[in-house]
Amino acid sequence: DGGITQSPKYLFRKEGQNVTLSCEQNLNHDAMYWYRQDPGQGLRLIYYSQIVNDFQKGDIAEGYSVSREKKESFPLTVTSAQKNPTAFYLCASTAQGLLAKNIQYFGAGTRLSVL
Amino acid sequence: GQNIDQPTEMTATEGAIVQINCTYQTSGFNGLFWYQQHAGEAPTFLSYNVLDGLEEKGRFSSFLSRSKGYSYLLLKELQMKDSASYLCAVRDLGNAGNMLTFGGGTRLMVKP
Numbered sequence: 001d002g003g004i005t006q007s008p009k010y011l012f013r014k015e016g017q018n019v020t021l022s023c024e025q026n027l028n029h030d031a032m033y034w035y036r037q038d039p040g041q042g043l044r045l046i047y048y049s050q051i052v053n054d055f056q057k058g059d060i061a062e063g064y065s066v067s068r069e070k071k072e073s074f075p076l077t078v079t080s081a082q083k084n085p086t087a088f089y090l091c092a093s094t095a096q097g098l099l100a101k102n103i104q105y106f107g108a109g110t111r112l113s114v115l
Numbered sequence: 116g117q118n119i120d121q122p123t124e125m126t127a128t129e130g131a132i133v134q135i136n137c138t139y140q141t142s143g144f145n146g147l148f149w150y151q152q153h154a155g156e157a158p159t160f161l162s163y164n165v166l167d168g169l170e171e172k173g174r175f176s177s178f179l180s181r182s183k184g185y186s187y188l189l190l191k192e193l194q195m196k197d198s199a200s201y202l203c204a205v206r207d208l209g210n211a212g213n214m215l216t217f218g219g220g221t222r223l224m225v226k227p
Contacts, residue, residue: 033214035217040123040219040220041219041220042119042202042217042218042219042220043158043202043204043217044217048214058214088155090157090158101146101163101165102146103148103160103163104148104160104215106157106158106159107157108156108157109155109156109157
């Protein structure tokens with residue numbers, strides 16, 4: 001089955017700790033995105049990547065880092081510099097190209113909490 | 116940048132029709148998307164409009180007026196399972212990477 005897999009579903013972070021959220025897709029999509037969602041709010045873009053070995057900051061990149069070493073994978077690290085990391089994190093991907101509507105498809109999300 | 120507004124909450128009755136509005140301001144409009152998100156789950160794609168008019172897909176329809184910067188999502192024959200948040204998102208030609216800007220979402224509660 002094609003899709004986007006995020007893991008873990010729930011994650012707890014201790015103060016001063018870096019944690020990494022996994023996002024894998026087998027849709028052969030070129031572009032991948034990370035969003036943060038706070039309770040009752042919309043989605044805010046953290047980072048995005050249009051191609052392997054390239055990524056760009058979104059609106060709220062401070063305290064986060066990413067890598068894109070493989071087309072299928074776009075992990076997000078929440079660093080100790082992110083002082084308010086408790087949120088629901090969503091990964092998305094989209095096909096590129098003129099014929100593609102560039103619909104973003106989402107993974108099931110990771111809920112991060114601080115201990 | 117973009118500014119997207121939608122009502123925070125709406126309530127409707129099972130079997131009824133509800134219209135969720137979305138207004139936006141953007142310099143280079145390149146498509147509007149509606150997503151449904153049940154509590155604690157990922158958003159799922161509902162509809163896409165890039166030209167003016169109505170797109171119908173079963174019980175759900177979405178309308179766009181580019182000149183007015185306005186869209187609505189129409190849900191007919193409401194069911195209890197339609198209780199969810201509905202997110203309006205806009206793509207702008209000025210956004211690299213096909214980025215979407217999301218509104219805050221409208222939480223719809225369907226009552227018996």
